[in-house]
Amino acid sequence: MNFDTISVIGLGYIGLPTAAVIASRRKQVIGVDINQHAVDTINRGDIHIVEPELDIVVHAAVKEGYLRATTTPEPADAFLIAVPTPFKAENGNDHVPDLTYIKAASQAVAPVLKQGDLVILESTSPVGATEQVAAWLADARPDLTFPQTHGEGSDIRIAHCPERVLPGHVVRELVENDRVIGGMTAKCSAAATELYQIFVEGECITTTARTAEMAKLTENSFRDVNIAFANELSIICDKIDISVWELIRLANRHPRVNILQPGPGVGGHCIAVDPWFIVSETPDEARLIRTAREVNDSKPQWVIDKVNEAVGKFLSVNPDKTAKDVTIACFGLAFKPDIDDLRESPALQIAEQVIREHPGEVLLVEPNILELPPGNLEGGSLVNQDEAVAKADVIALLVDHKPFKATGRDDLSDHLLVDSRGIWTA
């Protein structure tokens, strides 16, 4: 197939790097986003999100004329849909996948489709979403034929190819990772494989659209279940006075054991969301997957209880003081180490609750941001690491950012520590 022009719908954390990497292979790429600010920023050769190396790739692609952004879809040979799939509450279920953005993207693309085009859904989706996209496209374009009714001979090819890149390593992983390609027919898979081979150096493995959808959900659920196991161990070990960090290090010396690390909870937009897509579809069967979600979602409250315990301990050895005199420092606000992304962050959730409930001073240390975002952090002060160590009585380590590891245990001998990542107490 000829892919002279490729359109990427949704220019966020996945769509923009994908568009820029394809453009770096000297293909004409039209990026589409409903956010005018994002479109203007990209057309200047700048980026509106934080991701290492992305600025250089986008800048080069725009300046060399291979990447252009717009708010309205234009004709192309292939369309990659990379829009968010959050969840919504419906009929008493709080975690129903919300396909609103995918539907809007499908309906926006439909008018410019022509015979021979390829449509790929990259957004993480519940099983059946690709067939749903095909149905929306067919409704909008009765003049074209689609794989669900015309099989291999259809005018339009449709596939699900889930993104699997790790935030912070997106530009490298987009090229190096293997790709699961789930076409609605064998021809759809073949066309999508040809497209990904433009920039993917990993293997392209073909399957059905439904299996590809489930594969993506399975990868993130596997990680969530493993982290929940580590988080549960951390709570058990705390109760029976064993270091969970040493325990996991020892268990992982077994050749067939690989336990992940406990933390203050699971954040981000993927691992804490995608398992719910499986639970929502098969609530009676997905018992382990649901429990893992519940274990991980309850971990921030456990950390807050530990902070309160530490305040209690401080007051028991300083009977002349009250809680108002105790200074708490929260180290880290991001959802994982060495990034500036505070969205869906358990560390942020903990800091907000500590600020709400603690009558004394709360210091916040987050080396990856210059100012606090507006919202529930009002009442806390953003300070540097040294100032926090000098002033705080209780330190809650919430994210294992590299600079925090440099603070030695000797500097912290006067503090009560709640080390949710095990960098000081391991």
Ligand code: SAJ
């Ligand atoms: N976390 C732990 N302990 C660990 C590892 C992670 O508590 O041992 C926490 C992190 O601190 C963070 C959360 O889990 O709060 C998620 O972080 P992550 O680094 O595990 O994953 P994400 O959400 O940044 O990216 C995941 C990746 N999926 C897998 O590794 C299976 C990525 O490859 C996917 O592309 C991405 O989700 C996505 O977009 O779905």
